[in-house]
Every structure is written in C-alpha cells, then in structure tokens.
Amino acid sequence: MTTGATGAVGDRLLTVEEARDAVLAAIAGPTEPEIAYLSEARGRILAEDVMSLTALPPWDNSAMDGYAIRAGDVATATDADPVRLEVVGEVRAGSAPDRDVTRGTAIRIATGAPIPPRADAVVQVELTTPADAAGARIGERRRDAAGPLPAAVLVHEAVRAGTAIRKAGDDLPEAIAILAAGTRLGPAAIALAAGSGNESVSVHRRPRVGILATGDEVRAPGRPLGPAGIPDANGPGLAALAEEAGGHPMTLGIAADRLEDLRARLKAGLSGDLDMIVVSGGVSVGPYDVVRAAFAEVGRMELWRVAVQPGKPFAFGVADRPGGGRTLLFGLPGNPVSSFVTFELFVRPAIRRLAGLAPGRLVRAPDRAVLVEPASKSPGRRAFLRVVAERDEAGGPVRDAEGGRGQGSHVLSALALAEALAIVPETVDSLPAGAPVELWWLDRD
Ligand code: AMP
Ligand code: MG
Secondary structure (H helix, E strand, C coil): CCCCCCCCCCCEECCHHHHHHHHHHCCCCCEEEEEEEEEHHHCCCEEECCCCCCCCCCCCCECCCEEEEEEHCCCCCCCCCEEEEEEHHHHHHHHCCCCCCCCCCCCEEEEEEECCCCCEEEEEEEEEEEEECCCCCCCCCCCCCCCCCEEEEEEECCCEEECCCCCCCCCCCCCEEEEEECCCCHHHHHHHHHHHHCCCEEEEECCCCCCCCCCCCCCCCCCCCCCEEEEHHHHHHHHHHHCCCCCEEEEEEEEEHHHHHHHHHHHHHHHHCCCCCEEEECCCCCCEEEEHHHHHHHHHEECCCCEEECCCCCEEEEEEEECCCEEEEEECCCCHHHHHHHHHHHHHHHHHHHHHCCCCCCCCCCCCECCCCEEECCCEEEEEEEEEEEEEECEECCEEEEEECCCCCCCHHHHHHHCEEEEEEECCCCCCCCCCCEEEEEECC
C-alpha cells in the first residue's frame, strides 16, 4: 500500500485495518530479551521457554498428616480389631527421614514430608489412635497429630500400597518446557515458574513509550488554569494505557503549539532510545496543528487520517534514532476520547507486538451485544461507541449494550464509565435499539 504522507488511498480515508497493518509493518519484531527476576516479571512476555529445574514434587511425599507404614502390616485392620504398630520416629516437612519403616513399625509424618525408605503407604491420622508401648489407648481416635510422639499407634482400617503418597514427578517432570515463549506471565505462570525452581526468566524488554501532550491551553497537574487553560487529561491517561498494554511510559512533558518546541521534545525522545512516542493533540488541520510537520522533520510521515469515529486525524510516522534503531511516532487527536480510541486501535497493538506477543494476539477478542438505545454516526467511518452493559441481579452483564451519556469525542465523563467499545461499521449511518453489534470489553484481553 502506498499512502504517502497524506494517508488517503486515492481520495478515500484509510480503513482501520489498513492503518493498523501499516503500523505493524513498521515493527521488525519484539524488543530484545532480558533477564527478569520473577518478582518483577508480572505482565511480561516470555522470550524463551521456561524449563522445570526440578521435578514436582522432587521426592515421594505425604499427602496427609498421619503415619508412614507398610500396607501389608495393616491388611487385617478393622475398627473392632485394630493393628498395633510401634512408632519409631517422626518426619516433618523440611526434614529428611533418618530411618526406615521396618515391618511392624510406623513413622509419624506431616503433609509434604518425604516418605521414609521402605514405607509404601500413609495412613491418615483420623484412622489411628495413639497408644502406649503395651498397646493401651492413650488418646482419642481422630485427634490431630500435634501431640507428643506416642510409643505406638493403633490402625483401624486397611490401606492400599500407595495410599496418600504423592510420587516424585507426579505434578511435573524435571527438565521439560513448562511455559512457552510468547506467554504472558500472570500470577499462575509466575507460581509455576517459581515452584519448579526458577528464580528469573528471559522476557522481552518492556517497550519504552514516550508520552507527549501538546496544546498552549494544556496545563500540567496542579498548575493554575488561568482564563483559558485546561488540565492535561491525555498525558496521565495515555501513560496509564501504555503501562497497561505492557509498555514502560516516560513523559516528555507538554509541548506548546510551536514547531520548535515539538521538534526539540521529539528529538529528546529519539536520543533517549524510545521505541515509540505518542503525541496527543495538534494533528488536525488547524493553523497551530504542527505535529505532522514535526514528524516529517525528525523522521517521515507514513499515514494520516483514518475512517474512524472518533479519531479521524490519527497520524503515524517513523524516525531513525541517532543511536541506531527506529522510533514509531503516533499522533493522536487531542480530544481525550479520540486519543483513547486511537490508542486502543493503533498504539496498543504496537506496544503488545514490541513487548513480545504474537501477531494473532494484538487486538481484543470480539464479543457480541445488542444495543438498548439507538446509535447514529458519521457515514463511511467505523464508530467505536463507549458503552456500559446492563447488569442482571447477580451483577453479570446482560448480553446487551447501551449508549451511556453521549458519544461526543470530548465527553470524558462517559469515557470513564465505559466498560466496552461497541463497533458500528462503516456501511451503516445509524442503528436502531435491538440491533446486534460487535463489542470489545476493555478489561479483557
Ligand atoms: P487538538 O487535537 O489539538 O485540536 O485538540 C482537540 C481538543 O482536545 C481541544 O479541545 C483540546 O483543548 C483538547 N485537548 C488537547 N490535548 C488535551 C489534553 N492533553 N488533555 C485534555 N484535553 C486536551
Ligand atoms: Mg491543540
């Protein structure tokens, strides 16, 4: 596709897919691998398979608190006629057994402790009664195994060989791949990697994402607004989105609507080896919209203007860095809702790709819903409506969507409430209540 700096193909706007494909085509592949301690690896993407460094469990161990015995010794045991075994020792979790279980004996054992040699079953404490050396009961059946070690124990039920023994390697053999490259490390994956003996893993470096707000009217948090200022919503909002997408956000401040200021901040970002710079505002056709000119000066414009609502003036460029490598330049419209939607459509997939996710996992899995309220939109553009789901009594979403508080691209209050984006295709201008729509839940991958 050749789009030139204007982005229009012939005289039409780019489709969402054309623009996203062009963005992704500018990415050679994920960032380089680095080693991360598991304590810092949550949300990172594996660059290499993780191997099990130990079998799990590493040795046969007990699944119960009870007594390690030889099953043959208790084959005749019944409630009325229990079998007496001499208790010759104890093995606790974290200690190694120091003697064998010979015929007629038992070793008291805790859950997770290694099975002593020659024992072939564990009888749970609930099936035993502590006894003295002569076999007289000195406690109650089913009491816990916490008291002093009795001289003997009465076993009230026969158990089969293997009972309550977790065999070495049952859960996981040693030296197999337990997590594949490309996996995103959630809490369960981290527990698995740690539980199989890993201290650190090879993950892709988090992409460095520069965040730059623009606008003479935009004020940093806490600054007085004066007669014509507004607080910066996009800087903090886009930084949070970048982090959630798997990036490492870094602020480049707020640029004035002047080419020199913008150019200087972009150049600072390029010198800082950022993988991408996300600029908000200044990409439209106003007299002070200098972002595209600045992109062309520090690099080159790849595309501009997409058939999307909100977010039409989206711009994308690339720049070669002085220190080597390439930085993606995103120009998002300044309206906070437009910047949010275009981030979702074009920046998030790019961050996820750089962070190491496979090309098939970059955009959210679509769901289906039904509009509760009618929706209308600009012809020829794909609309992304900010919606909330109707809830049933249990709080679960009814498979419906409704149009919230108004869809203007400046309506930040509706954006904050939105749970999902409902997608209305280019081909329709309005949809009645009851119409089916495709839906992206914003809290689902
Ligand atoms: P622009 O894309 O620069 O024409 O800006 C479009 C609208 O978004 C204007 O109303 C701006 O004041 C507003 N806007 C631009 N940047 C921000 C920002 N960082 N935070 C909040 N609103 C902004
Ligand atoms: Mg502006």
